[in-house]
Amino acid sequence: MAITLFSHPSCYFHLAGDDHPEQPARLSAINDQLIRSGLEFIVQQRDATPARAEDLYHVHTKLYVDEIYAKKPEDGHIWLDPDTQMMKHSLNAALHAAGATINAVDQVMSDTNQQAFCNVRPPGHHAARSQAMGFCIFNNIAVAAAYALEHYQLSRVAIVDFDVHHGNGTEDIFAADERVLFCSSFQYPLYPNTGEHPSASNIENLPLPALCKPAIWREQILQHWLPRINEFKPQLILVSAGFDGHREDDMAQFLLTEADYQWIAQQLKQLADQYCQGRIVAALEGGYALSALGRSVVAFLKGLM
Numbered sequence: 001m002a003i004t005l006f007s008h009p010s011c012y013f014h015l016a017g018d019d020h021p022e023q024p025a026r027l028s029a030i031n032d033q034l035i036r037s038g039l040e041f042i043v044q045q046r047d048a049t050p051a052r053a054e055d056l057y058h059v060h061t062k063l064y065v066d067e068i069y070a071k072k073p074e075d076g077h078i079w080l081d082p083d084t085q086m087m088k089h090s091l092n093a094a095l096h097a098a099g100a101t102i103n104a105v106d107q108v109m110s111d112t113n114q115q116a117f118c119n120v121r122p123p124g125h126h127a128a129r130s131q132a133m134g135f136c137i138f139n140n141i142a143v144a145a146a147y148a149l150e151h152y153q154l155s156r157v158a159i160v161d162f163d164v165h166h167g168n169g170t171e172d173i174f175a176a177d178e179r180v181l182f183c184s185s186f187q188y189p190l191y192p193n194t195g196e197h198p199s200a201s202n203i204e205n206l207p208l209p210a211l212c213k214p215a216i217w218r219e220q221i222l223q224h225w226l227p228r229i230n231e232f233k234p235q236l237i238l239v240s241a242g243f244d245g246h247r248e249d250d251m252a253q254f255l256l257t258e259a260d261y262q263w264i265a266q267q268l269k270q271l272a273d274q275y276c277q278g279r280i281v282a283a284l285e286g287g288y289a290l291s292a293l294g295r296s297v298v299a300f301l302k303g304l305m
Contacts, residue, residue, distance in 0.1 A: 003301055004107050005034075006100040007119040008048040014093035014122055016085045017077070021251065021288040022121065022135040030119055030284075033294030039301060044113060048100035048120065050092070051143060055102060058146035059139055059173050064130040068094075068137060080132035084122075094122055094137040097283075101144035104281040105236070109152055114278035115269075115304045117241070117297075123285040125167035125240045126192065133169060134192060140283045141240045142173045145180055148236050155179055158234035160225065161186075162264055163242020163285040164252040166195035166205070170240065175200040181232045183225045185217065187245070187252045204228045210253035214260045217245075221264065229271050237272050237280045243287030243296040251288050258292075258299035265303025280304060 012024040034040045056065045068091065071078060077085040097120035104116035124141055126134030145157045158181045159174070161167035166186040171194075174180040181202055188196055188207030195205045206220045229237075243261060245254035272280045282300070287293035 002042055002044045002113050003304055004104065004113045004116040005043045005045045005119055006048045006103050006116060007045070008096040008100065010089065010092045010096045011120050013089035015087055015089070016135065020085070022123070024121070025290055026121060026287065026293060027119055029290035029294040030297045033298045037298045039298060043117075043301065046103070048096045048103050048118070050095035051098035051102060051138070055143055055147060056098065056138055058150065059129065059142040060127070061130045068132070080137065081134075083134050084132045084136065086137065090122070090137065096120065097122060097124065098138045098140045098143045101140045101281060101283050102147050104283075105144050105148045105152075108236070108279040108281055109148070114272070115280045116282070117301060118281070118283040120284055123242070124169070124283065125161055125163060125242070125285050126165070126169045128169040128172040134165065136169060139169045139173060141238050142170050144238055144281055144283070145174070149179055154235045156181070156232055156234050157236050157238060158229050158232055159183070159238045159240065160268060161240035161242070161285070162245065163240055164245035164249075164254050165191055165242065165286060166207070167240055168192050168194040171195065171199060171203055175203060178202055181228060181234065183228065185221065187212065187254055190252055208254075212254050214256055217254070217256060217260065218263060221267070226267065226271070233275045234271075235276050237268055237276060239268065239280065239282035240285045241282040241297075241300060242285030243293050246287070246289060246292040246296055248292040249287065249289040251286065258295050261296045262299040262303035265300045269304050
């Protein structure tokens with residue numbers, strides 16, 4: 001079966017600064033590797049539609065969402081937090097990034113293509129209920145989860161986050177919501193320096209040290225994540241797919257390779273086939289070494305196949 005890839009040209013127009021690591025070239029690097037690998041003939045590419053404010057209100061406060069709309073600058077940049085800039089195209093990009101995950105949920109819930117990948121930016125997993133943070137404006141994967149719970153009346157959605165930074169925003173939004181199981185692996189201590197102690201029983205965090213080797217990372221996932229997901233029996237699996245744990249990425253000090261991202265995709269695919277008719281939606285989070293990012297996304301998509 002084909003994988004559906006959602007993106008939108010607006011995601012290229014959000015600019016965070018010439019030297020900022022979260023740059024439009026990230027999407028181009030992924031597309032280049034899709035072509036080089038031959039996967040462009042296998043994935044079905046579709047344009048995303050923007051999320052509505054009403055979709056965002058399910059995971060962010062109305063005050064926060066309305067302030068983001070109101071703050072949209074016509075010239076220059078404004079700072080939403082010390083790491084997160086917004087310029088005139090940023091809101092449109094962020095709405096399409098969140099909207100892509102909604103489109104992807106609709107795709108896997110109603111079509112024969114049961115896996116979808118959202119090649120979008122800005123990323124989302126640091127955005128908390130009422131705060132932009134860490135390059136993130138809206139929490140894309142949280143929007144997808146809330147939409148699936150409400151629109152499809154699901155009662156069990158698992159979110160897996162293997163970005164090298166803790167998905168603090170997603171934990172903030174879903175802590176103590178027993179309909180959501182949130183599993184996050186990350187380097188600790190490292191930005192945002194959260195997650196060492198889970199905030200609720202539905203959170204399964206794996207704080208791991210710098211220079212974490214692939215064997216340790218895999219062992220921890222096998223020991224902690226997979227039993228929890230098996231017990232939870234999700235009706236949908238969502239993935240915050242951050243590839244900045246790659247050994248070539250200088251945003252952190254993990255030692256993962258493309259093979260590890262293919263492996264985690266295979267593990268999730270097996271769980272999805274067992275519990276939720278293969279339904280997986282993944283959204284791009286981190287990954288800043290461009291060649292490694294492109295290769296890692298291709299490996300992840302191959303693992304889903």
